[in-house]
Amino acid sequence: MKRQRRQNRETVSTFPTLLYVIVFLVCVSWTACAQEEPLNRVTSEKLISEIDPSAWEQETFTISPDSRRVAYIARAGDKQLVVVDGKRGKPYDDVGNPIFSPDSRRVAYSAKIGNKRLVVVDENAGKQYDAIGVPVFSSEGERVAYAAKSGEKWFVAVNGIEGKKYGDVGNPVFSPDGKRVAYPAATGESVLVVVNGKEGKGYENVARDTITFSPDSKCAAYAAAVGDRWSVIVDGSAAKKHDGIQMTSPPVFSSDSKRVAYIVKTGGKCSVVVDGETGRKYDSIGSSGIIFSPDSKRVAYVAYVGSRRVVVIDGRSGGAYYGVTMPVFSPDSKRVVYAAKTSDGWVVVLDGQEGEQYRGIDVPVFSADGTQIAYAAVIGRKLGVILDGKTKYEHNASALSGVTFNPDGEHLAYAFKKNNKWSITVDGNMGKQYSGIVAPAKGKVVFDSVDTFHYLVREGNSIYLVEEWIE
Numbered sequence: 001m002k003r004q005r006r007q008n009r010e011t012v013s014t015f016p017t018l019l020y021v022i023v024f025l026v027c028v029s030w031t032a033c034a035q036e037e038p039l040n041r042v043t044s045e046k047l048i049s050e051i052d053p054s055a056w057e058q059e060t061f062t063i064s065p066d067s068r069r070v071a072y073i074a075r076a077g078d079k080q081l082v083v084v085d086g087k088r089g090k091p092y093d094d095v096g097n098p099i100f101s102p103d104s105r106r107v108a109y110s111a112k113i114g115n116k117r118l119v120v121v122d123e124n125a126g127k128q129y130d131a132i133g134v135p136v137f138s139s140e141g142e143r144v145a146y147a148a149k150s151g152e153k154w155f156v157a158v159n160g161i162e163g164k165k166y167g168d169v170g171n172p173v174f175s176p177d178g179k180r181v182a183y184p185a186a187t188g189e190s191v192l193v194v195v196n197g198k199e200g201k202g203y204e205n206v207a208r209d210t211i212t213f214s215p216d217s218k219c220a221a222y223a224a225a226v227g228d229r230w231s232v233i234v235d236g237s238a239a240k241k242h243d244g245i246q247m248t249s250p251p252v253f254s255s256d257s258k259r260v261a262y263i264v265k266t267g268g269k270c271s272v273v274v275d276g277e278t279g280r281k282y283d284s285i286g287s288s289g290i291i292f293s294p295d296s297k298r299v300a301y302v303a304y305v306g307s308r309r310v311v312v313i314d315g316r317s318g319g320a321y322y323g324v325t326m327p328v329f330s331p332d333s334k335r336v337v338y339a340a341k342t343s344d345g346w347v348v349v350l351d352g353q354e355g356e357q358y359r360g361i362d363v364p365v366f367s368a369d370g371t372q373i374a375y376a377a378v379i380g381r382k383l384g385v386i387l388d389g390k391t392k393y394e395h396n397a398s399a400l401s402g403v404t405f406n407p408d409g410e411h412l413a414y415a416f417k418k419n420n421k422w423s424i425t426v427d428g429n430m431g432k433q434y435s436g437i438v439a440p441a442k443g444k445v446v447f448d449s450v451d452t453f454h455y456l457v458r459e460g461n462s463i464y465l466v467e468e469w470i471e
Contacts, residue, residue, distance in 0.1 A: 049070050057074065069104055184208045189202065226241055244264065285301060334370070345358055355389055360378035397416060424455060438457065452469050
């Protein structure tokens with residue numbers, strides 16, 4: 001097994017989306033295609049962090065999962081330290097990228113002191129080792145695990161408790177409930193997967209990036225070499241053997257944990273296996289992998305046929321396009337939508353039917369009840385928001401992205417750039433302008449209720465948490 005250092009990063013930027021890179025010379029006004037009632041938006045701003053541009057390492061900027069906190073690496077002379085919400089940590093010879101726990105409460109990172117490495121959790125330094133992997137939090141944030149080396153042996157430590165030593169180990173993976181942890185380990189004769197300290201069967205090799213758990217946390221799955229072929233191991237049982245398994249894509253469980261799908265390779269072609277049944281062969285399967293519908297009954301993925309891309313839904317491939325976005329199921333699983341590039345532009349494909357063509361389209365989104373679909377589009381030399389196939393808002397602007405519904409589908413929000421300033425627009429009502437909107441990704445605000453939402457902004461060298469109420 002080759003050791004890889006993996007980092008979780010989110011760089012400060014303003015929406016690296018399809019629409020963001022389309023820049024227009026005209027950016028003088030905004031217009032709504034439909035008359036909207038003015039909204040009374042009550043806004044509060046909280047300073048999260050002041051950034052020293054001469055010291056911070058921009059590529060390490062990390063945003064918490066709840067989009068309320070930030071962390072990054074800064075230089076301090078010949079040392080490095082981690083800054084969390086503006087508070088500077090202890091300097092070290094070197095530090096790894098900060099990592100937030102899934103619940104956003106905690107922060108961990110690796111650090112170097114001389115020739116030793118350690119993991120720092122909430123600024124509490126752990127034991128020093130000869131080498132160390134990337135720390136991983138459990139879902140509830142109570143447990144932290146990482147691979148470590150002492151002398152010639154590797155092991156996994158969970159909350160500081162060291163496991164059995166091996167010749168090599170991979171990065172640990174927690175189950176969704178946080179109660180189980182799994183990792184690959186090399187014994188010398190074979191490679192096996194350890195789950196909560198219990199060793200599984202040894203194999204010629206295990207693809208370390210394929211280890212995953214079912215949503216109910218009861219089953220672990222991974223790809224393993226059996227002789228000169230590969231098989232997916234689910235709950236200790238090997239499935240059918242194949243020439244190869246797509247190493248970068250772990251097996252995917254349905255939300256009810258009863259079904260599993262994965263990508264295999266045979267004779268230079270790729271197929272998707274669902275519930276043990278191998279599907280049609282394609283030249284390649286998209287790197288975004290496989291998705292199940294919310295009700296676990298349907299499966300979708302992107303496949304390559306020559307230079308074209310097709311979306312495969314329930315084993316049936318759609319039209320061939322020059323490019324497609326990952327398909328999205330409606331919350332009730334009855335509908336599926338994606339954007340596709342034709343020779344003349346982009347269209348939205350809803351349940352197999354192409355919509356109107358535009359110069360560019362962002363990823364379509366459903367409302368929570370599945371009755372509405374919205375997306376950003378390039379309309380001639382303008383940018384607009386399309387709602388249920390009709391232009392809802394249209395702007396002379398340089399960028400527009402992050403279209404999202406509030407929980408009851410009554411409000412539509414998106415990020416909008418005008419005169420080099422960004423703002424969040426709700427139902428056509430433009431909010432306060434800022435230098436940049438840094439979170440969530442692609443400018444989508446986080447709705448905390450039907451009438452409250454929040455996001456992070458940059459103004460000069462300051463990061464603010466903005467919270468809004470719609471009265």
